[in-house]
């Protein structure tokens with residue numbers, strides 16, 4: 001295990017550090033040879049789609065593109081370690097509950113379906129048919145299908161997701177809590193209102209044409225490392241890149257391309273951002289209003305002296321409504337408020353505005369720093385406003401680029417994982433399959449949790465993921481999970497959710513992306529949709545981790561047959577025998593998939609058109625909407641001087657709840673995660689020294705105490721009035737009530753907290769063991 005240390009990381013992102021980190025992990029997982037061979041098939045025309053992030057690959061036709069964190073995701077899946085029935089019989093749940101998340105997943109791939117045995121407090125092997133029968137018995141016994149929740153984590157393929165929603169709707173509910181409810185829901189809701197489509201509007205090739213790129217609240221070097229190639233090329237072409245982020249993320253500063261022999265051998269690197277503005281946590285609305293205020297005022301001034309407009313008035317008049325209200329809002333917003341709330345100076349925003357006004361083609365990239373706030377939807381809509389002001393949507397080299405998370409989170413949504421299905425979709429489903437799907441809106445993550453807390457849920461079925469770790473407010477939400485009659489997880493690795501289980505509990509182990517999937521009709525491939533709406537096929541080539549694994553579609557079919565029995569009108573076996581049949585059904589229900597099976601056989605796949613990209617605005621007004629709201633987002637006026645705004649963030653060595661190691665190389669943190677990043681000023685104010693231990697307490701408004709103890713303070717160049725800690729360890733601090741009212745995205749990146757000197761003797765309390 002790496003020694004605990006805090007050291008300045010002086011090197012660029014990428015480079016030899018990335019190669020070294022990946023080779024160490026391959027060794028640790030004992031997959032050096034197999035892993036390396038597997039890596040060479042990643043994102044190739046005949047290979048599999050990287051199970052890491054959703055960033056697109058150059059048409060899935062390029063030669064191998066090295067990606068440290070994609071490599072880690074694969075090493076993690078192709079590990080030689082196995083979590084066997086013997087292991088689980090020797091370690092009761094009460095014991096495993098004391099293991100860290102890292103230790104749990106280090107046990108390796110789960111080899112058998114397992115059922116919880118309360119007498120021994122252990123998971124015991126169970127036959128697949130018996131597992132399906134248990135689920136069927138529970139689901140059939142419910143007085144209403146709405147007493148069950150069906151969660152999806154975004155790695156699930158289009159085929160599995162479509163079958164899953166088909167089963168759940170035939171069973172009779174729209175309860176589809178989805179990982180995207182915690183992620184880009186503010187995009188789905190916000191952009192739909194602004195531009196008529198809840199997705200981004202750019203393609204990868206647009207990055208080659210942009211002359212200006214804004215990156216708001218996204219950490220590409222860690223979370224979508226292949227994006228660094230696009231950013232590096234843009235920077236070398238002379239494009240201006242401006243980042244808005246409380247952290248000086250290393251990849252936003254400098255990048256050494258592992259693909260470039262010259263940079264690798266000469267130890268040089270490419271600067272990325274021309275400026276990185278360290279916004280206060282939750283200060284983005286203020287920054288955006290500041291930038292737009294400069295532009296609107298510059299436009300007025302230009303008109304007064306007959307100079308060219310700074311706004312694209314042709315576009316605004318032809319394609320949008322609502323500009324007047326926006327201009328009025330910007331004019332009435334005071335610079336003093338903008339500066340206080342954003343933590344930036346008027347000159348900073350002037351700089352960003354000038355770069356934007358000079359640009360012909362601008363891409364606006366954003367991630368969780370924008371969406372995971374109480375004003376997440378409004379944040380997203382301010383970004384859309386910024387783009388619309390200069391007609392930067394629907395032309396080459398320009399547009400909005402929300403960077404999606406899980407590798408198929410966008411595809412799952414496209415093929416029907418939604419708690420609010422449209423009438424058109426339900427009609428098509430009925431037409432194709434002949435049953436009447438439910439139309440009443442179902443639960444998303446937050447409303448599902450609230451229903452669980454009220455005792456109105458009996459069963460949770462999770463298609464992948466680590467629900468118990470991803471959700472906020474553990475004290476309450478985990479108690480509710482433990483109170484369920486049955487929890488079922490389709491999983492590849494042991495995780496916290498298996499230990500925070502219902503009275504009955506099942507773990508159903510499935511094939512991973514890298515593994516061969518053979519069904520009755522022969523070798524199968526699945527399809528996924530990336531962050532830029534490209535759909536392509538993926539086929540694993542590795543021998544499955546165990547003979548007892550089933551594919552996700554086969555698991556859905558097993559559960560469906562056991563639950564629906566003779567009642568079903570779907571030919572489950574037929575669909576699973578050959579996934580082409582599932583794709584035909586998807587095409588019948590969603591006409592945008594026209595020619596699905598033929599088009600995925602073309603290397604690179606195909607693009608699902610985004611109407612906004614064509615300047616077709618599917619909004620009630622038929623135009624793109626400037627959307628205005630009062631104020632500057634979070635009320636960070638600090639009536640209470642003690643309050644800090646906490647952001648919960650990912651380290652470089654984690655994939656959501658999967659922790660590859662306890663280090664965070666680019667931020668200089670080694671061998672520990674129980675840390676709190678805090679600036680010097682806020683430390684002085686609280687009489688704290690570097691390395692002191694603090695308890696972090698949420699400034700809750702419901703009287704409930706939310707606390708994470710004994711975090712080690714790290715003095716860090718972070719904006720005043722804010723702090724940061726790691727996800728998921730800090731999740732107990734995020735109240736369930738604290739979410740964006742429109743999208744219900746939890747405010748993981750904006751929690752008001754107070755600090756207290758820790759009373760314990762300084763020994764680290766490993767908070768992730770809770």
Ligand SMILES: Nc1nc2c(c(=O)[nH]1)N[C@H]1C(S)=C(S)[C@@H](COP(=O)(O)OP(=O)(O)OC[C@H]3O[C@@H](n4cnc5c(=O)[nH]c(N)nc54)[C@H](O)[C@@H]3O)O[C@H]1N2
Pocket residue numbers: 052053054069183216217218219220222223224244245246247249279280281282283284366367368369370403404405406647648649650652654655656749
């Ligand atoms: N290796 C790896 N890849 C991943 C993941 C992973 O965990 N590991 N997760 C996947 C998933 S599901 C997702 S959703 C994406 C997540 O990818 P990102 O969107 O990059 O998510 P985070 O790392 O949580 O946070 C992004 C950035 O927001 C900044 N930030 C925090 N608060 C604020 C704020 O108030 N304003 C602004 N402007 N910035 C802020 C943080 O400093 C950080 O740099 O990545 C996906 N890819």
Ligand SMILES: Nc1nc2c(c(=O)[nH]1)N[C@H]1C(S)=C(S)[C@@H](COP(=O)(O)OP(=O)(O)OC[C@H]3O[C@@H](n4cnc5c(=O)[nH]c(N)nc54)[C@H](O)[C@@H]3O)O[C@H]1N2
Pocket residue numbers: 105153154155156179180182183184368372405406463464465466467469470471490491492493494495510511512513552648649650655656657658727728730731734748
């Ligand atoms: N505080 C805080 N909380 C957050 C966030 C944050 O930034 N801060 N981010 C939120 C975001 S953006 C997201 S997307 C959620 C993530 O929430 P989830 O998607 O629920 O969580 P993951 O950690 O990605 O799930 C990891 C597990 O997935 C399983 N798995 C891996 N591969 C496969 C596969 O191929 N098939 C199946 N069936 N299972 C597989 C493994 O068992 C592994 O343990 O967390 C959210 N929670």
Ligand SMILES: [Mo]
Pocket residue numbers: 179182183184404405406
């Ligand atoms: Mo995500």
